[in-house]
Amino acid sequence: MTASSPMADVCIVVEGCYPFISGGVSSWIDWLIRNQPGTSFSVVAIVADERPREIRYEMPANLLDFQVLALAPRVRKPGLRQPDIDPERLAGLMFRVLREGDLAAFDGLLSLVAEPVCSRPFPRFGAPQPPLYSDLTASRVAWHAIVTCYERIAPHSAFSDFFWAWRNLAGSLLAVSTARIPPARTYHAISTGYAGLFAVRAARTTGRTAAITEHGIYTNERRIDLVMADWITDTIDSGLSGRDGRTDVRRFWIDAFESFARIAYDGAHRITTLYGANQSFQRALGAREDKLSVIPNGIELKKFAAIVPQRSGRRPTVALIGRVVPIKDIEAYVASAAIVRRAIPDVQILVIGPTDEDEDYHALCRRRVAELGLEDTVTFTGKVNIIDYLPRIDVLVLTSISEAQPLVLLEAGAAGIPCVTTDVGSCREIIEGAADEHPNLGPGGRVAPAMDADAIGAGIVELMTNEALRLACGENLRRRVELYFTSEISAARYARLYHDLVA
Template sequence: MSRSRVAPMSDVLLATEGTYPYTLGGVSAWADRLIRGLPDRSFTVYAVVANPGTGLRYELPPNVDRLLMVPLWGTDRHEEFSWNAQFARPFGLRRAFRREFLPAYEAFVTACLRPAEVKLADAREALWVFARFAEQGLMKYALRHRATWEVLRARLAEHPVFRHLVLFEAVDLGKLLYRYLAPLAFPAPEARVYHASAAAFCSLPLIVAKERYGRPLVITEHGVYYRERLLNLARLNRAAPYRYFLSSLYSLVVRLAYDAADSVAPVARFNAKWEERLGVPPAKIHPIPNGVDPSAFDITRPAGSGEDPLRLVMVARIDPLKDIHTAIRAMRSLRDVYGRRPDLEGVTLTIYGPAPDPAYEASCRDLVRAYGLESVVQFAGPTHEVNQALNAGDIAVMSSSSEGFPYAAVEAVMAGRPIVATDVGGMREIVREPYGMLVPPRRPRELADAIARMASKRAELAELGRLGRQRMLEEYSLDQFLARYRSWYDEWTDKGDANDEFNASNS
């Protein structure tokens, strides 16, 4: 691929997907802390979003050179929003379509349908062909061509799982490929290091840019992207073949990202086990846990103090992966099983967090009403005063079905709150006895039992909170987090610069 420089280079191009700077919390908080904490590094933020109408939720710091928005939906032609739009069709388009695009498309679809039989190199070559067509504004032409549809239909018909796929779902798969490959129409500009915040679709243009510019690609894994996609597919009300295709597509994208990455930094050691199973060599894996600013999360009210009933607090998105349903059912168990215990009389749960999924939020509120818990479970919405919200509670609760290395848990413990949480992802690395208790996910009664055991220690809660905060200070401070990323960036920037100098001297 040809080398071209379309804008001054940033030190880091950080690619996000559905997060920073357009949503609050989680990965977005990680990105904001990372960028602000390294003011001597310049960043380009390459943000893949659902639609172009998404509004900013973070004020960008001065060391962000550019914000590049990449919408997947909400537009008929991705090229309308690309900073590299090319609408003229080049000479020889039909020949290139037949000779290059169709074989590439067939290889990519085959990789999705029969992943065990396909070399990853074939799919990578197909990705580069897609990138050339997408950057010239030709992806819609190519994917809507009759010959392309015939390739998809033929490959589906050959596979026993897809032979009886209904027509509209087959068409929908073709459309989804157009949407999911949209980032390729938005070429990543040159940067000294490419950094994907997930081994996801946002990493595809970075794979291409790495080849184009010879610069390193590093990936941070928060939750395990592939695992979380499988959890979402399990809830999707579509036919099994349709879900199987999507799971294979996600697997292919993840494996392409891992294969291209020079280094992978999971935020939890738990993630590293999944990454190794998905083909990442152990030598590539360098965990970097999240960190929290101790001055932003401190103890302003000791846990358990005062005479009021105990207050449980949760800071989480109202999202299926956070499994708010389990927390609500646990509160019903607390009432029904432990309702007569004096130390649990009047106990409440307040949930702080945005609701990006209106249907799921509605199901949570319906569940509260169905159990008659309106005075017990309260939805407080998102807050910028997270430390204040945590200090208003006595015990933190997290009921997630999937996590990476959750900021919410570190923040809660840093704020001196004893915690009861589900044993998922990197939670075990944060939540330890005596200040924390872990239970299996999706077990409301066991979550309720653990809350009841923690509540029985009311006189000890303040000391347990102090012990938890001390451990967070020792292992998960913001300074440690930033030092680890600074070292990581330095290592790969130096290697990229050395490679650039070598190529220049031999050109």
């Protein structure tokens, strides 16, 4: 914290998106700040490393301070100076944080990294000062923590694999624990993980409050990433029963993110999510019932009021709006396109969204298009103005394998466009209505199992070949969005949340 840092009402802490990634949660954060004009904000953007990044958003007028927190900051080479830190204390606290999700241990770690210490072998050289990040990650005491935790957590795995996992997880934890805290009246993390840890640390250090809002469940998304990761080597064969109690490095990664979530839920004052089903995952990791609430997403209807569907003079058009990344499962969408083209030969299949976040995956998807002979059918538009495309989209498709409450479905509904979506997050609730919707407005499209290209393709074909059904589903979805998912409703609920947190 610096003397020149302004005091914001709310400090938003976000990992891996705003303001460097367009769309998705980044767009939601931009919306949130702009729709609370009487509230001042700061932002801590957590990123992987210190390389320069392009800011994709114009900063709102009520955003007072912006800070980048790199999880892998540059580390000076260790020299003769060694921090006079109790190695057993550091190792014990790191174990309890990473393995047990112990909030008291997190408090102990925060205390340790803030305590002024002398250096060895020159204890009288210079005044005691808090250890540097490099002291905690590249010193003898840091090595002792690695070895001790390896022996306690994963002694049957390869030490080299554990070392690199530790360097990432523990290094990131320590970066979060030592970074500058901007002054604010409350701290609002948009996930658990490192953002949740920083918000809880900031609140407990400053005596303020912390809130966590989850769109998707961070631990579930990380579990999917880690189970699919081919850069992690499995060195323990647990057999078909899966009852082997030993921990391999992949399990260490997953357990660490669950531990971070336990600490975040324990230390937060309020925990919100976009729909009720998410709360079962939060409860499973220790979130208390009295902290939980649901605040659905909302959209600005006026942006879509002037959209007039273009019904003639164009090809039948299906579109997916989203980033070209694995979690969106663009491959399944491409595979479903082959099914749709067999039924509707002149169909146009659009992939609307940025392609530069994962260039290897983008190249893979283009190869799939070529392999299926769909070059004249499937088009990757890149980042465009969505409003320009909505008038000529007949059916919107979402093929994600993990979502929360996708804004793109709400925006399609506001434009009267029916959707085919995978059964993830709150997508079924958006398309078919909540269990307590009375009277039920009717389906807004079709819902298919995730990663099932055949079912996705069949849903698209059904809507595209039945105009009466397609128009009815689009109107049903429009009415549902207008009644339950407006920007005004959502913004008012966040205003009340902030009022409660700073009262």
